[in-house]
Amino acid sequence: MVEELVVAGVSAASVGLACTMAAARVVKQYERGVVLRLGRLRPEVRGPGFTMVVPFVDRLRKVNMQIVTLPVPAQEGITRDNVTVRVDAVVYFRVVDAANAIIQVEDYRFAVSQMAQTSLRSIIGKSDLDDLLSNREKLNQGLELMIDSPAIGWGVQIDRVEIKDVSLPESMKRSMARQAEADRERRARVINADAELQASKKLAEAAGVMSQQPAALQLRLLQTVVAVAAEKNSTLVLPFPVELLRFLERAQSGLGQGQGQEPRQGQGHEPGQGQRQGEGQEQQPTAPA
Numbered sequence: 001m002v003e004e005l006v007v008a009g010v011s012a013a014s015v016g017l018a019c020t021m022a023a024a025r026v027v028k029q030y031e032r033g034v035v036l037r038l039g040r041l042r043p044e045v046r047g048p049g050f051t052m053v054v055p056f057v058d059r060l061r062k063v064n065m066q067i068v069t070l071p072v073p074a075q076e077g078i079t080r081d082n083v084t085v086r087v088d089a090v091v092y093f094r095v096v097d098a099a100n101a102i103i104q105v106e107d108y109r110f111a112v113s114q115m116a117q118t119s120l121r122s123i124i125g126k127s128d129l130d131d132l133l134s135n136r137e138k139l140n141q142g143l144e145l146m147i148d149s150p151a152i153g154w155g156v157q158i159d160r161v162e163i164k165d166v167s168l169p170e171s172m173k174r175s176m177a178r179q180a181e182a183d184r185e186r187r188a189r190v191i192n193a194d195a196e197l198q199a200s201k202k203l204a205e206a207a208g209v210m211s212q213q214p215a216a217l218q219l220r221l222l223q224t225v226v227a228v229a230a231e232k233n234s235t236l237v238l239p240f241p242v243e244l245l246r247f248l249e250r251a252q253s254g255l256g257q258g259q260g261q262e263p264r265q266g267q268g269h270e271p272g273q274g275q276r277q278g279e280g281q282e283q284q285p286t287a288p289a
Contacts, residue, residue, distance in 0.1 A: 022055035027062060032098040034061045045098050063098040067159060070109065072116045074167070077124035085132065086167040087124055091116045091147065092159040100155030108154050112147070116161070119146040132166050139163060 026049070027033045033046030036059045046060065053060050074088035093112055095101045101108045123143050124132070131139060140161050148158040168176075210216045 019055055023052045025051050025053055025060050027051055030064060030066050031062045032065055034063060034098050034102045035059070036061065041099060041103060061102050063095055063101055065095055065098070067092055067094045068109065070113055070116065072113070072120055074165075075117055075120045075124065077121050079124060079127055079129050079132065081128050083129045083172060084169060085124065085129065087120060087132065087163060088165055089116065089120055089143065089161060089163045091161050093151065093156055094159060095155055096157045097155030100153070105154045108156050111154060112151060112156060112158075115147050115150060116143075119143055122146065129168075132163070136163050 025033065025046075027046050029048040031048065033051060035042040035044070035046060035053060037054065037057055042058075051060075070091045070093065072089040072091060074086045076084065076086045078084055091112065095108065105111045120143065123139055123146070127139060140163060143163070144158050144161040147161060151158055210220070
């Protein structure tokens with residue numbers, strides 16, 4: 001009789017232990033537990049820690065509440081200015097209502113992924129190429145709003161959406177490179193022209209100052225010679241001083257004026273002497289008569 005009681009007690013304990021093990025559940029800190037009892041949703045959501053469910057009656061579904069990083073596959077589309085591009089993105093979202101994430105949608109990850117791909121293609125068709133390349137912050141906000149609107153009913157909140165890369169055709173890349181090169185060349189020419197204009201104004205001012213003091217030009221020449229002479233591997237050609245040329249020019253003009261006055265003085269005296277001699281000769285024959 002005692003042995004039967006012992007066996008019955010051990011059997012009951014084993015059954016109780018098995019039921020306890022079947023009913024015991026552990027929910028992690030970043031998870032929440034949703035209980036379905038005979039297919040009906042229980043109102044309470046189980047928090048992290050140890051919890052119990054009714055074996056063979058309750059079914060516990062664990063939902064991850066962490067932020068999920070979901071890459072969006074590259075989508076090919078035509079922009080509003082008729083350029084074919086491939087754009088990929090990444091979506092950051094998290095579950096805020098565990099019950100709705102289980103009840104309202106079959107697979108919230110797959111649903112968010114498909115919604116992100118559809119919204120990305122829609123954004124490509126509504127945007128210009130320049131917006132995709134330079135105004136991504138505005139596009140990210142629009143894409144986030146498009147995904148977040150239906151996801152609210154699923155118990156999912158979209159934290160952030162980022163466009164990662166925009167792939168362009170090779171022909172478009174070459175065209176953009178030529179355009180950028182032409183723009184840089186235009187800016188370089190404008191800068192060079194502006195520099196030449198400023199340099200010409202400064203040179204004109206310097207020439208005006210040097211014209212008032214001729215010695216300044218000679219000093220500037222000597223400074224240039226000193227600067228060039230610092231390079232020992234170069235040949236220095238010294239130009240003829242300008243002041244010396246002016247001195248020789250003045251001296252030559254003075255000699256030319258002196259030679260031109262002497263013949264004119266000689267020619268003036270000779271006719272006078274001839275006239276005086278002729279007058280004397282004419283008076284001599286009349287005297288004896």
